[in-house]
Amino acid sequence: MTFASIIGHDRQKNILRRALENRRIAHAYLFEGPDGIGKRLVALALARALLCQSGQGCGDCGPCRKVDHNNHPDIHLLDADGATIKIDQVRALQKELSLRPLEGRYKICLIDGAEQFNPAAANALLKTLEEPQPNTLIILLSSQPEALLSTIRSRCQRLPFQRLPKPRLTEILADRLELSETEAAVLAALSDGSFKKALGQNKELYLERRRELLRSLLALSPGSTIPLFKLADELVADKDQLVEILEIFQAFFRDLLLLKHGRPETELVNLDMKETLYRQLKKETASTLLQKLQALDAGRYHLQRNVNRQLAMEIMLMRMNAA
Ligand SMILES: [Zn+2]
Incomplete structure (x- = not known):
């Protein structure tokens, strides 16, 4: 997954590309916006660019391929275990982040559904955000950023994502799925701008x-x-x-x-x-x-x-x- 292959989100991709070029990647990002519109894909593209041997997210080197196959040892995914993200999960993550990267220059943690932290876990995460380790990157993804602690939000660089406009989504679906314009418009309207829904x-x-x-x-x-x-x-x-x-x-x-x-x-x-x-x-x-x-x-x-x-x-x- 490269930035170029992700549809839409041009502004967000440009911000991240520039940060990569200038080596000014933040310690923590908060990608906020509706579910299913591609936040996670952008996060993975960023991770791949950081871990890639050529620094471009080439797609061909060993690290890039591991990112694409979800088995890069320096990327950690954290999802809600049941309804909430619990303190044990944050502790395990803190332990991981305290170690040196195994293969790359970075340790990257992706937390999906970040609004689901329970209070104890949220406070533990806050500590990690307050004392960032060098060469670590935490990316929080959330469709309800207002449900996060304000102190967590303020420790992250926030990047809002929007749904693709319906006409653009219709056009892309018609092209990718070889649908008639009417069918593509139906699909775009019902999936409410979510690629995940439309393509899944x-x-x-x-x-x-x-x-x-x-x-x-x-x-x-x-x-x-x-x-x-x-x-x-x-x-x-x-x-x-x-x-x-x-x-x-x-x-x-x-x-x-x-x-x-x-x-x-x-x-x-x-x-x-x-x-x-x-x-x-x-x-x-x-x-x-x-x-x-x-x-x-x-x-x-x-x-x-x-x-x-x-x-x-x-x-x-x-x-x-x-x-
Ligand atoms: Zn590569």
């Missing part, structure tokens, strides 16, 4: 399964109890993508609401389903649409609260079906 497992969900799921949902009628329970089962079985599925349903009914209010078609997400949208539009009023969106909202709320998923989905579908 959600691609199939957003482009293929979205239509099937919406068809099953729209086929429900006030009397259809068994299909309703069947659909609830299907949703619950897909627990890894359940939130995304509910977002798909929300986007569909939001589209209908936009059309109800006479907004232009260019604002729609489901650009490839206009016929279905207009057919459904005849059956809905602004009030039924709002009720359905409220039922979806409540469904998502209950999922976050870890209530019985099955029950939450059944109630959500019943409410939508009754609206």
Whole structure:
């Protein structure tokens, strides 16, 4: 992974390139911005440039290849163990950082989801940041930087990252995935600027399964109890993508609401389903649409609260079906 091969984030890459050229790499960075937009890729590109034999992140030397294969001994990744990052993890990291680099000139630590430090761990990390060792680099990645201790934030050089603008993402997806412009626009809208979502497992969900799921949902009628329970089962079985599925349903009914209010078609997400949208539009009023969106909202709320998923989905579908 090189800076050049990462799409977008030009300003951030230039700042880091300049720091590399001038040998002014900070001891600690905080890369902040939404999940899935490439913060981790930029961090790894920086690590590779620092560890590379040629100093360029060439991609061919031994160190570069180890970085790419996630097995460079001088890079340490720290992720939340369960819901939080715990003090034992920070202590282990401190021990690592106190040793000399094994192969390169630097020891680099990447902490993903840095907002998840528990208080004791955060204080321990603060100590490390206050007394930086030479030739060590700590990169914190966070989508909720305001949840970090302000004293941690102020010890890091902060680098904000933004989502790619939708037209640019559409263009890139169309090109990379060889999609039609309409499909690429649907994918860009649903993945909300996240490459990880657009290029990962959600691609199939957003482009293929979205239509099937919406068809099953729209086929429900006030009397259809068994299909309703069947659909609830299907949703619950897909627990890894359940939130995304509910977002798909929300986007569909939001589209209908936009059309109800006479907004232009260019604002729609489901650009490839206009016929279905207009057919459904005849059956809905602004009030039924709002009720359905409220039922979806409540469904998502209950999922976050870890209530019985099955029950939450059944109630959500019943409410939508009754609206
Ligand atoms: Zn190299």
